[in-house]
Amino acid sequence: MKAGVIVFPGSNCDRDLAVAFERVSGRKTDMIWHKDSTLPTGLDIVAVPGGFSFGDYLRCGAIAARSPIMRSVVEFANNGGHVLGICNGFQVLIESGLLPGALMRNAGLKFVCKDVELKVATSRTAFTSNYRKGEEITIPVAHHDGNYVADPDLVKRLKDEDRITFTYADNPNGSTADIAGIVSENRRVMGMMPHPERLNDRHLGGTDGTRLFESLGEALVGA
Amino acid sequence: MKARVFVTLKNGVLDPQGEAVKHALGTLGFDGVNTVRQGKMIEIDLAHTDVAKAEADVTEMCEKLLANTVIENYSVEIG
Known part of the structure; x- marks a missing residue:
């Protein structure tokens, strides 16, 4: 699996993601600057990291979503490529139109930074195949705008199509239907607010996030 | 030529910031505030002077960047 991580001014989870x-x-992750207009060749997955791209100006992820590299990322996704967006990366993918819905200010108006319990809502994606459906895992969140908003039609569609990947056991931000992560219609683009790359080493508190990257490694081996 | 864009949350979208402002107004003794909805105003100075073109351009700006039309409405004032 060859991975590329997009770097915006204000990204701060890019290196953790690259290490994960x-x-x-066992292959070096390509770090890709937002002003580049093309992706390196041979990538199996493109990841959009957490952070505060462009200072969260206008709306979280709005400016980053219009940067030159994102055109190539959208094209990569439209051609069937795998794309992962975490936290600010999820916001960027929504602003790019790759995922539906919107992410708004947390209902409690506070920045929430803590470990939360997540329920694995489906293992039927390349991102979650190494988890069991219904399993509870611990992954940290750190966001101010993680309140996923979707109208009833969209929620129904996400549920019917088994596209909700993670839900919160104890909702920290007011998100619709406790949604923490979703996949696209072709199941190859996933966005999630929690940070699996931050629980990827037992010396740093746990490895519940590791299996997400292992799932991808298995799905995309030699892809 | 100046354009002003007003971006507001759609009806039915919860506005926690507006709720917090309403609560603070109540604390200051302003009774009778039913609801507060917070939005933003964006002022744009345009080089050209054709009103129709300005309106078309700014509308496109709203659709492409200034508003998230999933949750926000926008209105444009020219001049």
Whole structure:
């Protein structure tokens, strides 16, 4: 699996994400600057990291979503490529139109930074195949705008199509239907607010996040 | 030519910031505030002077960047 991580001004989880991919694949992660207009060739997955791209100006992820590299990321996704967006990366993918819905200010108006319990809502994606459906895992969240908003039609569609990947056991931000992560219609683009790359080493508190990267490593081996 | 864009949350979208402002107004003794909805105003100075073109351009700006039309409405004032 060859991974590429997009770097915006204000990204701050890009290196953790790169390490998470490298540990699984043994291959160096390509770091891709937002002003580049093309992706390196041979990537199996593109990841959009957490952070505060462009200072969260206008709306979280709005400016980053219009940067030159994102056109190539959208094209990569439209051609069937795998794309992962975490936290600010999820916001960027929504603003890019790759995932439906919106992410709004947390209902409690506070920045929430803590470990939360997540329920694995489906293992039927390349991102979650190493988890069991219904399993509870611990993954940290750190966000101010993680309140996923979807109208009833969209929620129904996400549920019917088994596209909700993670839900919160104890909702920290007011998100609709406790949604913490979703996949696209072709199941190859996933966005999630919690940070699996931050629980990827037992010396740092746990490895519940590791299996997400292992799932990808297995799905995309030699892809 | 100046354009002003007003971006507001759609009806039915919870506005926690507006709720917090309403609560603070109540604390200051302003009774009778039913609801507060918070939005933003964006002022744009345009080089050209054709009103129709300005309106078309700014509308496109709203659709492409300034508003998230999933949750927000926008209105444009020219001049």
